[in-house]
Amino acid sequence: xxxxxxxxxxxxxxxxxxxxxxxxxxxxxxxxxxxxxxxxxxxxxxxxxxxxxxxxxxxxxxxxxxxxxxxxxxxxxxxxxxxxxxxxxxxxxxxxxxxxxxxxxxxxxxxxxxx
Amino acid sequence: xxxxxxxxxxxxxxxxxxxxxxxxxxxxxxxxxxxxxxxxxxxxxxxxxxxxxxxxxxxxxxxxxxxxxxxxxxxxxxxxxxxxxxxxxxxxxxxxxxxxxxxxxxxxxxxxxx
Numbered sequence: 001x002x003x004x005x006x007x008x009x010x011x012x013x014x015x016x017x018x019x020x021x022x023x024x025x026x027x028x029x030x031x032x033x034x035x036x037x038x039x040x041x042x043x044x045x046x047x048x049x050x051x052x053x054x055x056x057x058x059x060x061x062x063x064x065x066x067x068x069x070x071x072x073x074x075x076x077x078x079x080x081x082x083x084x085x086x087x088x089x090x091x092x093x094x095x096x097x098x099x100x101x102x103x104x105x106x107x108x109x110x111x112x113x114x115x
Numbered sequence: 116x117x118x119x120x121x122x123x124x125x126x127x128x129x130x131x132x133x134x135x136x137x138x139x140x141x142x143x144x145x146x147x148x149x150x151x152x153x154x155x156x157x158x159x160x161x162x163x164x165x166x167x168x169x170x171x172x173x174x175x176x177x178x179x180x181x182x183x184x185x186x187x188x189x190x191x192x193x194x195x196x197x198x199x200x201x202x203x204x205x206x207x208x209x210x211x212x213x214x215x216x217x218x219x220x221x222x223x224x225x226x227x228x229x
Contacts, residue, residue, distance in 0.1 A: 033216065033217075035217075042219060042220075045218065091157070103160045104148075104160065104215065106157045106160075109156050
């Protein structure tokens, strides 16, 4: 079956512009995560969605970052007024259910460059 | 910080040799996972070991977990040039509300020379 897909693959934007990154999880997966990978910080958790529960936003670095998940499937990560330090690879992952022991399946990521 | 720490940061070996990477962590865990990443893009899940397990095998991979020492190791036997990649350990913490949220180590860059 299809894996996690993300779009766009690459995004170049100017400082101050808003960007939207999209994640299509594996069909039927109820848990969805966003991570960020940057040179200075490694891989960082950003936000977690599980079913209809309120998302865990504890990893979002500032209020310029937001995410939503519509219909329990597709998720969009929005970065407003981008800054150069937002440049990173943004990775989305999904897993089947609410249990704590299950593997996460990662998408190929979106490489964001803020000029 | 709850982040896992890995060593070595970089490892260079010849094809056919074994590669061992280590991961240490600070918190109680539900499970520990190892991932591989090629060319800075998507992560590929390799193996998951639960907190009540001590050793697990998958093909040429062997993972050990010592919860008393809060450490894990990943052994790749009979390495191949195609194993060249970055390897990350990731911890799923016990407790908390973000079930399955992973905290990653900084990774080990493995280079296997043909």
